[in-house]
Amino acid sequence: xxxxxxxxxxxxxxxxxxxxxxxxxxxxxxxxxxxxxxxxxxxxxxxxxxxxxxxxxxxxxxxxxxxxxxxxxxxxxxxxxxxxxxxxxxxxxxxxxxxxxxxxxxxxxxxxxxxxxxxxxxxxxxxxxxxxxxxxxxxxxxxxxxxxxxxxxxxxxxxxxxxxxxxxxxxxxxxxxxxxxxxxxxxxxxxxxxxxxxxxxxxxxxxxxxxxxxxxxxxxxxxxxxxxxxxxxxxxxxxxxxxxxxxxxxxxxxxxxxxxxxxxxxxxxxxxxxxxxxxxxxxxxxxxxxxxxxxxxxxxxxxxxxxxxxxxxxxxxxxxxxxxxxxxxxxxxxxxxxxxxxxxxxxxxxxxxxxxxxxxxxxxxxxxxxxxxxxxxxxxxxxxxxxxxxxxxxxxxxxxxxxxxxxxxxxxxxxxxxxxxxxxx
Amino acid sequence: xxxxxxxxxxxxxxxxxxxxxxxxxxxxxxxxxxxxxxxxxxxxxxxxxxxxxxxxxxxxxxxxxxxxxxxxxxxxxxxxxxxxxxxxxxxxxxxxxxxxxxxxxxxxxxxxxxxxxxxxxxxxxxxxxxxxxxxxxxxxxxxxxxxxxxxxxxxxxxxxxxxxxxxxxxxxxxxxxxxxxxxxxxxxxxxxxxxxxxxxxxxxxxxxxxxxxxxxxxxxxxxxxxxxxxxxxxxxxxxxxxxxxxxxxxxxxxxxxxxxxxxxxxxxxxxxxxxxxxxxxxxxxxxxxxxxxxxxxxxxxxxxxxxxxxxxxxxxxxxxxxxxxxxxxxxxxxxxxxxxxxxxxxxxxxxxxxxxxxxxxxxxxxxxxxxxxxxxxxxxxxxxxxxxxxxxxxxxxxxxxxxxxxxxxxxxxxxxxxxxxxxxxxxxxxxxxxxxxxxxxxxxxxxxxxxxxxxxxxxxxxxxxxxxx
Numbered sequence: 001x002x003x004x005x006x007x008x009x010x011x012x013x014x015x016x017x018x019x020x021x022x023x024x025x026x027x028x029x030x031x032x033x034x035x036x037x038x039x040x041x042x043x044x045x046x047x048x049x050x051x052x053x054x055x056x057x058x059x060x061x062x063x064x065x066x067x068x069x070x071x072x073x074x075x076x077x078x079x080x081x082x083x084x085x086x087x088x089x090x091x092x093x094x095x096x097x098x099x100x101x102x103x104x105x106x107x108x109x110x111x112x113x114x115x116x117x118x119x120x121x122x123x124x125x126x127x128x129x130x131x132x133x134x135x136x137x138x139x140x141x142x143x144x145x146x147x148x149x150x151x152x153x154x155x156x157x158x159x160x161x162x163x164x165x166x167x168x169x170x171x172x173x174x175x176x177x178x179x180x181x182x183x184x185x186x187x188x189x190x191x192x193x194x195x196x197x198x199x200x201x202x203x204x205x206x207x208x209x210x211x212x213x214x215x216x217x218x219x220x221x222x223x224x225x226x227x228x229x230x231x232x233x234x235x236x237x238x239x240x241x242x243x244x245x246x247x248x249x250x251x252x253x254x255x256x257x258x259x260x261x262x263x264x265x266x267x268x269x270x271x272x273x274x275x276x277x278x279x280x281x282x283x284x285x286x287x288x289x290x291x292x293x294x295x296x297x298x299x300x301x302x303x304x305x306x307x308x309x310x311x312x313x314x315x316x317x318x319x320x321x322x323x324x325x326x327x328x329x330x331x332x333x334x335x336x337x338x339x340x341x342x343x344x345x346x347x348x349x350x351x352x353x354x355x356x357x358x359x360x361x362x363x364x365x366x367x368x369x370x371x372x373x374x375x376x377x378x379x380x381x382x383x384x385x386x387x388x389x390x391x392x393x394x395x396x397x398x399x400x401x402x403x404x405x406x407x408x409x410x411x412x413x414x415x416x417x418x419x420x421x422x423x424x425x
Numbered sequence: 426x427x428x429x430x431x432x433x434x435x436x437x438x439x440x441x442x443x444x445x446x447x448x449x450x451x452x453x454x455x456x457x458x459x460x461x462x463x464x465x466x467x468x469x470x471x472x473x474x475x476x477x478x479x480x481x482x483x484x485x486x487x488x489x490x491x492x493x494x495x496x497x498x499x500x501x502x503x504x505x506x507x508x509x510x511x512x513x514x515x516x517x518x519x520x521x522x523x524x525x526x527x528x529x530x531x532x533x534x535x536x537x538x539x540x541x542x543x544x545x546x547x548x549x550x551x552x553x554x555x556x557x558x559x560x561x562x563x564x565x566x567x568x569x570x571x572x573x574x575x576x577x578x579x580x581x582x583x584x585x586x587x588x589x590x591x592x593x594x595x596x597x598x599x600x601x602x603x604x605x606x607x608x609x610x611x612x613x614x615x616x617x618x619x620x621x622x623x624x625x626x627x628x629x630x631x632x633x634x635x636x637x638x639x640x641x642x643x644x645x646x647x648x649x650x651x652x653x654x655x656x657x658x659x660x661x662x663x664x665x666x667x668x669x670x671x672x673x674x675x676x677x678x679x680x681x682x683x684x685x686x687x688x689x690x691x692x693x694x695x696x697x698x699x700x701x702x703x704x705x706x707x708x709x710x711x712x713x714x715x716x717x718x719x720x721x722x723x724x725x726x727x728x729x730x731x732x733x734x735x736x737x738x739x740x741x742x743x744x745x746x747x748x749x750x751x752x753x754x755x756x757x758x759x760x761x762x763x764x765x766x767x768x769x770x771x772x773x774x775x776x777x778x779x780x781x782x783x784x785x786x787x788x789x790x791x792x793x794x795x796x797x798x799x800x801x802x803x804x805x806x807x808x809x810x811x812x813x814x815x816x817x818x819x820x821x822x823x824x825x826x827x828x829x830x831x832x833x834x835x836x837x838x839x840x841x842x843x844x845x846x847x848x849x850x851x852x853x854x855x856x857x858x859x860x861x862x863x864x865x866x867x868x869x870x871x872x873x874x875x876x877x878x879x880x881x882x883x884x885x886x887x888x889x890x891x892x893x894x
Binding site for chain 2: 138139141142143146199203206207210214223225226227228229230231283284287288290291292294295296297299
């Protein structure tokens with residue numbers, strides 16, 4: 001660990017001084033209200049629409065969009081947390097407790113998965129009664145042993161158990177950094193354990209998140225496949241999570257204790273990471289597009305055709321602008337990344353773009369029974385359900401955030417954070 | 426603009442944490458500024474060329490002459506002397522091109538990305554890693570030129586050169602993007618390397634006794650006087666070049682991967698190729714840096730500057746990128762079945778069980794199984810084993826390109842057009858010859874330029890740690 005020799009006395013802080021501010025509980029109550037209202041409204045809409053197959057399908061489409069977004073926040077938190085344990089660094093330390101709160105929403109995310117099990121037949125061609133052409137039928141015949149209701153639920157359970165083990169350990173060990181370590185050896189031992197857990201965990205994460213993204217989103221299309229899909233989901237989750245955590249971090253920075261703890265350096269570093277994730281996602285997404293576009297094979301290009309025709313083109317172009325162009329250009333600016341309010345505004349825009357991106361991935365898969373193509377035809381549920389799910393998730397997040405001090409007080413980098421920022425270069 | 430000095434004083438980030446409380450130093454203790462300059466500078470300024478250098482150089486130069494022979498004969502006879510045929514129209518030339526260009530990526534990653542990430546440990550290895558990049562790109566650049574068989578005509582085929590015959594390259598082909606990507610890469614890498622050299626070359630100019638050396642380094646140092654203004658501009662230029670180089674780490678190998686992926690050949694046309702190629706490039710590049718760093722630090726007694734910590738960190742980067750490459754192989758295998766496309770599944774089965782199966786399994790052994798040992802700190806700190814692993818990974822990454830190119834081409838959609846590819850002695854001579862060219866250039870570099878950045882290492886010494894409040 002890098003210790004500055006010039007320190008007169010090491011600066012320290014106690015866990016009591018790091019108690020989350022009142023605003024966390026206030027926000028939890030606010031979001032609980034929104035979640036309650038939106039959930040009631042969702043139920044009402046379901047009752048209203050459930051008369052027809054399309055109505056029920058519409059409900060579950062909207063539900064899946066919201067679910068994939070919340071799930072991404074939870075699992076993205078886990079991945080970034082493990083990344084931080086592997087690489088170290090102060091950027092992650094200031095986000096650490098927020099990310100941990102994000103991971104502890106796992107039970108809610110598991111509960112929210114249950115409706116998808118019941119709605120499976122409306123969503124996935126392999127589970128349902130949707131008419132399929134010969135290619136779709138062939139693909140599903142080949143994959144029949146893998147893509148079926150029993151295994152879909154079984155695999156989901158396996159993913160959740162695996163993630164649960166990592167999340168449990170990450171949170172359990174983190175508490176040890178809230179008490180004074182017995183000895184430097186014991187502390188380093190803990191750090192090493194974190195590092196190993198993170199390293200191994202990231203490998204397991206990469207495999208499981210790829211399989212989950214294939215199961216839950218890619219198989220909405222009976223034929224289409226793309227080998228980059230897993231990486232696209234890793235980058236997307238990292239982007240959503242970073243944006244969400246920065247919104248919360250800049251909010252907390254208005255109140256003690258973070259008001260005096262969050263320095264421009266760490267804010268700037270995290271802003272740079274946000275920019276990196278914006279670019280990474282755009283890079284992967286564009287790679288997928290250019291390869292499929294130039295190959296122009298019938299089993300692949302149809303995915304993009306469905307997403308650029310029948311009213312979807314403006315949606316796609318809007319996504320290019322709000323998911324990449326605007327955040328990219330704004331985040332290039334150094335001053336913006338150091339300004340909490342402006343950084344938060346960009347992060348909020350990114351969060352909306354993320355929901356939009358998932359919406360654009362999910363919805364063109366569904367063909368109207370009346371016609372053959374999926375028109376861009378948004379329903380009120382497409383707005384209400386993602387809001388309901390996000391609000392439930394955010395409520396759970398703030399509930400968890402309140403439980404622990406905002407920093408692990410005895411982390412070895414805390415003294416460096418307590419040092420004033422070296423000028424605002 | 427954060428100053429370089431400040432970045433180097435920042436937290437090293439990836440600490441070695443097995444020794445409680447102390448992180449092993451990036452630079453061994455006990456040096457002052459003058460000793461650093463002498464130790465690195467004397468390798469260049471000494472009058473006595475070590476015998477080991479002369480012998481090594483002669484061997485490398487000899488091997489380079491194999492390349493001269495192979496290319497000379499190629500220009501007389503044409504590409505018929507190679508093993509390429511129909512259906513395998515792309516053979517060693519593209520394999521070696523991709524292999525060499527991939528190796529270059531580690532230099533750029535070390536010099537640019539690790540600088541932006543404030544990883545101060547990069548300082549002792551960036552100079553020769555960048556040199557390695559340049560020489561690797563030169564070796565890579567040879568292949569697109571000579572694979573035409575008539576390189577004096579290649580200007581029409583490779584570059585959009587305005588001519589009365591209205592011959593233009595196909596702008597929608599990634600092959601032409603490649604020409605731009607690689608030449609940009611070479612230019613920016615050269616500028617970056619040279620900019621970093623200027624202060625050091627000026628030190629050599631000031632220390633040199635020999636008149637010719639004074640003159641030579643005097644020209645190269647471009648009037649550097651080390652004034653505050655010079656340093657200010659230098660730092661600005663260096664950070665800007667680092668920013669420019671960073672996208673190149675991704676873009677060059679992404680375009681290389683598109684050379685394959687935009688086609689419709691199973692085994693080439695797959696969306697994971699861009700990130701997977703980039704990771705593979707960095708992976709092979711770090712293997713090559715280790716392959717070079719371990720003997721060099723031994724021969725020139727530079728263990729105090731290229732410490733075990735450097736080797737340890739490089740091994741970690743190798744492990745991480747190796748795992749991404751492994752993820753790529755697993756994805757390919759999974760989708761071979763999941764795609765429900767008989768050509769895709771045949772392609773992957775053919776790789777695993779077809780005529781080239783041994784190369785596939787050798788590649789799995791070299792690239793996936795071998796790096797798993799790097800999880801253990803004992804392996805990462807065992808220099809001979811690390812050296813062997815780096816060699817195995819170098820071989821593995823070459824095999825990977827062989828498997829991708831040959832097994833995808835030799836059996837395509839129509840069984841009637843299937844065939845086999847056997848490299849000829851000229852294929853091997855050209856490949857081995859570029860190894861000679863690469864090593865020759867490296868030997869020359871070590872003899873005439875400081876292989877480690879003198880002034881940046883000085884900034885790492887405890888004496889130069891100042892607090893900026």
